[in-house]
Amino acid sequence: MSKLTSKLALATLSLVSANVQAQDAEWEVDTTYLSYVEANDRVAVSKSMANLKRTQNDNVLSVNLVHDTMSGASPTGAVRSNDTAVTFTGVSGGSGFSAGNNSDYSTSLFEDTRIQAGFNMSRPTSRLVTIDYGAVVSQESDYDSVGGNVAYTRERADRLVSFTTGIAATFDTIYQSGSGTTPQPLGDVTRTQSFGKGQRNTIDALVGGTRVLNKQTIAQLTFNVGLSNGYHSDPYKIISATDDSNQIVANFHDSRPESRLRTSLFGKVVHQLGDTPHSVHMSYRIYRDDWGINSHTADFRYHRKLSKRQYLEPHVRFYRQLQADFYYRRFKVDNALNPILPSDGFASSDYRLDAMTSATVGMKYGISLNKKTDFRIRAEYLAQSFDNDDYGTNNAVVLQTSLKYKF
Amino acid sequence: MKTTRFIKPVLIAVCLIGMTGCSTKGQTLSMAETKPWHLTKVKAWERGTLSRDDMQLVTDDMDLSIDDHIYFSKEASTGGSGIQGGGCGCN
Numbered sequence: 200m201s202k203l204t205s206k207l208a209l210a211t212l213s214l215v216s217a218n219v220q221a222q223d224a225e226w227e228v229d230t231t232y233l234s235y236v237e238a239n240d241r242v243a244v245s246k247s248m249a250n251l252k253r254t255q256n257d258n259v260l261s262v263n264l265v266h267d268t269m270s271g272a273s274p275t276g277a278v279r280s281n282d283t284a285v286t287f288t289g290v291s292g293g294s295g296f297s298a299g300n301n302s303d304y305s306t307s308l309f310e311d312t313r314i315q316a317g318f319n320m321s322r323p324t325s326r327l328v329t330i331d332y333g334a335v336v337s338q339e340s341d342y343d344s345v346g347g348n349v350a351y352t353r354e355r356a357d358r359l360v361s362f363t364t365g366i367a368a369t370f371d372t373i374y375q376s377g378s379g380t381t382p383q384p385l386g387d388v389t390r391t392q393s394f395g396k397g398q399r400n401t402i403d404a405l406v407g408g409t410r411v412l413n414k415q416t417i418a419q420l421t422f423n424v425g426l427s428n429g430y431h432s433d434p435y436k437i438i439s440a441t442d443d444s445n446q447i448v449a450n451f452h453d454s455r456p457e458s459r460l461r462t463s464l465f466g467k468v469v470h471q472l473g474d475t476p477h478s479v480h481m482s483y484r485i486y487r488d489d490w491g492i493n494s495h496t497a498d499f500r501y502h503r504k505l506s507k508r509q510y511l512e513p514h515v516r517f518y519r520q521l522q523a524d525f526y527y528r529r530f531k532v533d534n535a536l537n538p539i540l541p542s543d544g545f546a547s548s549d550y551r552l553d554a555m556t557s558a559t560v561g562m563k564y565g566i567s568l569n570k571k572t573d574f575r576i577r578a579e580y581l582a583q584s585f586d587n588d589d590y591g592t593n594n595a596v597v598l599q600t601s602l603k604y605k606f
Numbered sequence: 607m608k609t610t611r612f613i614k615p616v617l618i619a620v621c622l623i624g625m626t627g628c629s630t631k632g633q634t635l636s637m638a639e640t641k642p643w644h645l646t647k648v649k650a651w652e653r654g655t656l657s658r659d660d661m662q663l664v665t666d667d668m669d670l671s672i673d674d675h676i677y678f679s680k681e682a683s684t685g686g687s688g689i690q691g692g693g694c695g696c697n
Contacts (some may be wrong), residue, residue: 367689417650423685486683
């Protein structure tokens with residue numbers, strides 16, 4: 200009996216010692232190139248991204264690098280006009296963002312480069328608890344950002360349920376390229392008074408969880424709340440004051456509240472279709488903030504296996520938002536042609552704060568070239584429709600290729 | 607009111623597509639075996655399907671990061687499944 204016990208103990212010890220041996224690190228590099236082009240020569244973006252991931256004993260370290268080049272003619276918010284009653288010298292004096300043609304101030308030419316670097320570490324502290332933490336920094340000619348985040352995830356003993364809570368802090372610096380200043384909010388652009396760089400601090404918190412519903416379904420529910428304080432205006436956006444015949448009388452700089460409280464509720468379900476290798480991903484988000492923006496987002500993906508190594512993934516997304524409380528398409532003028540400005544001092548004609556409907560359709564194709572290499576390519580078409588903006592619509596084509604290699 | 611009018615058909619469409627199954631090779635995949643909303647106790651050895659790459663809540667980190675950036679730049683809403691990100695002075 201004692202012989203058997205000692206043999207069992209020996210066998211157990213050898214199993215345990217085999218388990219505690221350090222595993223070899225597994226490496227993975229994922230690269231992607233994206234082209235985003237809007238119709239009518241508005242905004243064009245080329246994005247290159249690389250993500251290096253190292254996994255060892257369930258510790259996962261990811262390092263992420265991003266390089267963007269952006270160019271085009273961005274809407275300023277000014278009323279479209281070929282005959283203005285005022286002399287307007289441009290949205291900004293910076294080299295990276297200059298005024299458009301001489302007769303229409305509703306768009307402004309720009310060209311910029313953005314770089315971003317970040318890391319994320321996922322570290323199990325016990326069989327059921329994982330701590331994630333990371334940091335990200337980005338810079339462009341008129342915007343600097345640095346942030347950090349930490350999250351705690353605990354699984355239930357049966358591993359069917361997990362609970363996550365996390366917090367992130369982001370510190371942004373905003374200014375006009377070239378001058379390095381910000382214009383006086385709601386100031387007349389012909390008599391611009393400049394201030395220093397704008398600072399904005401943001402805290403985001405998240406609570407959520409996942410649950411395995413059955414052998415074919417997993418669900419996620421997440422609640423986000425974010426509070427930001429500081430400079431929220433866009434130093435390039437302007438608002439026109441027009442007379443009854445739509446002639447521009449004056450243009451004013453963008454002016455937004457100094458704080459913003461955002462909340463969102465996000466739910467997602469992933470479900471296997473019958474007894475097949477196909478699956479569907481469905482998500483829905485409800486968003487609300489104290490600027491008056493309310494939005495709903497529905498997203499649907501169908502993952503269809505074409506063969507053991509290939510798949511196709513159609514994608515549909517719908518989005519609808521209401522306009523911000525301080526969104527104005529234009530200011531009216533009184534009988535003496537004096538602009539009637541808002542009494543609370545907040546106004547923006549940024550098309551992104553207008554009520555809008557947005558729809559995306561896309562298709563993705565993926566193939567495993569071999570055991571170590573995956574290739575993906577996808578195309579998406581984004582169509583936005585605005586309730587008030589002069590341009591009415593914005594359409595864009597997204598093309599993306601990705602290559603992942605494990606070693 | 608406008609939002610409600612827009613959202614209702616979207617929800618109905620998504621539910622119909624998701625719940626009635628998709629046609630393949632002339633057959634209808636009915637999902638009759640397990641409805642998505644059926645709660646069952648899943649044993650560790652019954653999670654083969656759930657461990658598939660396509661059954662993860664995030665199947666492609668790159669796509670998620672890029673989509674977040676595009677919609678952050680073009681819409682007024684942010685947030686969702688995660689909190690990590692990088693700011694931008696997007697046009």
